[in-house]
Amino acid sequence: MEVADLKVFEAVARHGSMNRAASELHTVQSNVTARIRALEREVGVALFQRNARGVRLTPAGQRMLPYAARIAKLVADARLAALDDGPPGGTLALGTLETTAALRLSPILRTFAKRYPFVQLSLTTGTSCSLTADVVECRLDGAFVAGPVDHPELHAETVFEEELVLVTPHTLRSIDALRSARDLKTIVFRLGCSYRQRLDALLTELGVLTATPLEFGSLDAIVACVAAGIGITLLPSGVVAAALAQDIVAVHALAPEKARVLTQFIRRQDAYVSSAMRAFVEVARIGEGTMMIAA
Structure with a gap:
C-alpha cells in the first residue's frame, strides 16, 4: 500500500469527486481513478460508491479513512523530523x-x-x-x-x-426584551460554531424557541446585519468594540459563567x-x- 495512494484516497473522500481531487493533486482524473481502483484491488473491497454526482465512501472506506490520513501524516512527520535542522x-x-x-x-x-x-x-x-x-x-x-x-x-x-456579549440593534433595550421580540432572527456562523451553540442555549433558557438563524461566513457581515436591525448575535466583546464606539449596535453583558469563553x-x-x-x-x-x- 503506497502512501501516495492513501493521499489520493483521502483527497477523493474529502471532495466527494475524482475530478476535484485531481485538481487539488495537480494530476488528471484518469490517474486518480486508476489509483483508487488499484487501492481497492489491493484491500479487496470497494472504498467508494460511484454515482452521477461523484463518489461517496462505502462503510469500508469510512472505516479506513482515519488510518489513511494518520499513515500519511506519520510518513510526513518522519521526513520532517529527519530534515528539521537549522x-x-x-x-x-x-x-x-x-x-x-x-x-x-x-x-x-x-x-x-x-x-x-x-x-x-x-x-x-x-x-x-x-x-x-x-x-x-x-x-x-x-x-x-x-x-x-x-x-x-x-x-x-x-x-x-474572551468575554462574550449579546449584540443587538438599539431597538432591543435588554436581554429580557428577547422574550417578547417578534420574528427574532439570529445572525450566526454556520453549524459547528460554538458561539452559535451558546446563543441557542441562552435563548432556550429565556424561553425563546422560535428564533430563525441566518448564516453568514463573514464577521463583518454579521455585525453589519445586526447594525441594520436584522437580528442578534453573540460575539467576543473585543470584536464589536469598534461598532459599539460608532454607536451602531447595542451590547448587553452576560452573567460571568455565560460570558467567559x-x-x-x-x-x-x-x-x-x-x-x-x-x-x-x-x-x-x-x-x-x-x-x-x-x-
Missing part, C-alpha cells in the same frame, strides 16, 4: 476561528513572518467543529478553537480568554512538533504572555 522552515498549516483571527492574530502573524521568513504559513478559518475535525484528520497542524476541548487524540492548551490551541498528541511549530508558539507566547505547549 532555521525553522517548511510548511505550517494552521486554522483559526474568524473572531480569533480578527481580534488576536494580526500582531502574532506579523512578528512571526518577519522573524521566520523561511516558514510557509497558511491560515484557514472555520468553526470550532470543522477545525477540530481538520486537526484530528491531519489536514491541519494545529488550530485555535473555542474550548474546552476534550479529545483523546488532541493536546489542548488555553491561549486566550476560552480559546485553545489544539494539535494531535502524536504529531511531531516541528521547529516551525515551536517558533510559532514562542512568538504567540511572547505576544500574549499565556501560550505554552508541551513537546
Whole structure:
C-alpha cells in the first residue's frame, strides 16, 4: 500500500469527486481513478460508491479513512523530523476561528513572518467543529478553537480568554426584551460554531424557541446585519468594540459563567512538533504572555 495512494484516497473522500481531487493533486482524473481502483484491488473491497454526482465512501472506506490520513501524516512527520535542522522552515498549516483571527492574530502573524521568513504559513478559518475535525484528520497542524476541548487524540492548551456579549440593534433595550421580540432572527456562523451553540442555549433558557438563524461566513457581515436591525448575535466583546464606539449596535453583558469563553490551541498528541511549530508558539507566547505547549 503506497502512501501516495492513501493521499489520493483521502483527497477523493474529502471532495466527494475524482475530478476535484485531481485538481487539488495537480494530476488528471484518469490517474486518480486508476489509483483508487488499484487501492481497492489491493484491500479487496470497494472504498467508494460511484454515482452521477461523484463518489461517496462505502462503510469500508469510512472505516479506513482515519488510518489513511494518520499513515500519511506519520510518513510526513518522519521526513520532517529527519530534515528539521537549522532555521525553522517548511510548511505550517494552521486554522483559526474568524473572531480569533480578527481580534488576536494580526500582531502574532506579523512578528512571526518577519522573524521566520523561511516558514510557509497558511491560515484557514472555520468553526470550532470543522477545525477540530481538520486537526484530528491531519489536514491541519494545529488550530485555535473555542474550548474546552476534550479529545483523546488532541493536546489542548488555553491561549486566550474572551468575554462574550449579546449584540443587538438599539431597538432591543435588554436581554429580557428577547422574550417578547417578534420574528427574532439570529445572525450566526454556520453549524459547528460554538458561539452559535451558546446563543441557542441562552435563548432556550429565556424561553425563546422560535428564533430563525441566518448564516453568514463573514464577521463583518454579521455585525453589519445586526447594525441594520436584522437580528442578534453573540460575539467576543473585543470584536464589536469598534461598532459599539460608532454607536451602531447595542451590547448587553452576560452573567460571568455565560460570558467567559476560552480559546485553545489544539494539535494531535502524536504529531511531531516541528521547529516551525515551536517558533510559532514562542512568538504567540511572547505576544500574549499565556501560550505554552508541551513537546
